[in-house]
Amino acid sequence: xxxxxxxxxxxxxxxxxxxxxxxxxxxxxxxxxxxxxxxxxxxxxxxxxxxxxxxxxxxxxxxxxxxxxxxxxxxxxxxxxxxxxxxxxxxxxxxxxxxxxxxxxxxxxxxxxx
Amino acid sequence: xxxxxxxxxxxxxxxxxxxxxxxxxxxxxxxxxxxxxxxxxxxxxxxxxxxxxxxxxxxxxxxxxxxxxxxxxxxxxxxxxxxxxxxxxxxxxxxxxxxxxxxxxxxxxxxx
Numbered sequence: 001x002x003x004x005x006x007x008x009x010x011x012x013x014x015x016x017x018x019x020x021x022x023x024x025x026x027x028x029x030x031x032x033x034x035x036x037x038x039x040x041x042x043x044x045x046x047x048x049x050x051x052x053x054x055x056x057x058x059x060x061x062x063x064x065x066x067x068x069x070x071x072x073x074x075x076x077x078x079x080x081x082x083x084x085x086x087x088x089x090x091x092x093x094x095x096x097x098x099x100x101x102x103x104x105x106x107x108x109x110x111x112x113x114x
Numbered sequence: 115x116x117x118x119x120x121x122x123x124x125x126x127x128x129x130x131x132x133x134x135x136x137x138x139x140x141x142x143x144x145x146x147x148x149x150x151x152x153x154x155x156x157x158x159x160x161x162x163x164x165x166x167x168x169x170x171x172x173x174x175x176x177x178x179x180x181x182x183x184x185x186x187x188x189x190x191x192x193x194x195x196x197x198x199x200x201x202x203x204x205x206x207x208x209x210x211x212x213x214x215x216x217x218x219x220x221x222x223x224x225x226x
Binding site: 032034036042043044045046049051089093099100101102103104105106107 | 156158169170172204210217218
């Protein structure tokens, strides 16, 4: 089955700086890669996703890049703010039938230092 | 906008008891997913349903079963509960035509 590795497990950055979280996946059939933000005691919230036919996607301060050859995708957050502090999960699925379960990375605890 | 609704939000059970968790998807969503998240861990996919049929299966224990009803809501039934079943249980929903999954607030299950 799919295996998703995520690094780093903890990331501390100064407010206003950029943060980058990296993930690799093992199943070459995976073609859908969402990123979720999870605050303490809450459900994961989708922040951005990318499909395999796209190399990069941006939404305001958040961007995701995908390298299918290397089986690698990354989340970039610019101009970080205190409210960006949370646990971020990358995930992957094959999207074969539209109801595939997601395989998550272990998560990155992002800490924004004021 | 309406979100996924899960009930109950908190549940305390004794070992060997049974529990039923409910999930009401976003209106017009036809697909539901169940995930289990242990403390400090990532969500683990359990099972998904589309049009009342099981669609994908993950690491769901044999003691657990789930179903989806004609109004698209879903229930996760958990029997012979073990201490290790203590976790957050999330339901997510989507349209079958789109991969994007939207998660609910979760049910926190504590097994004593």
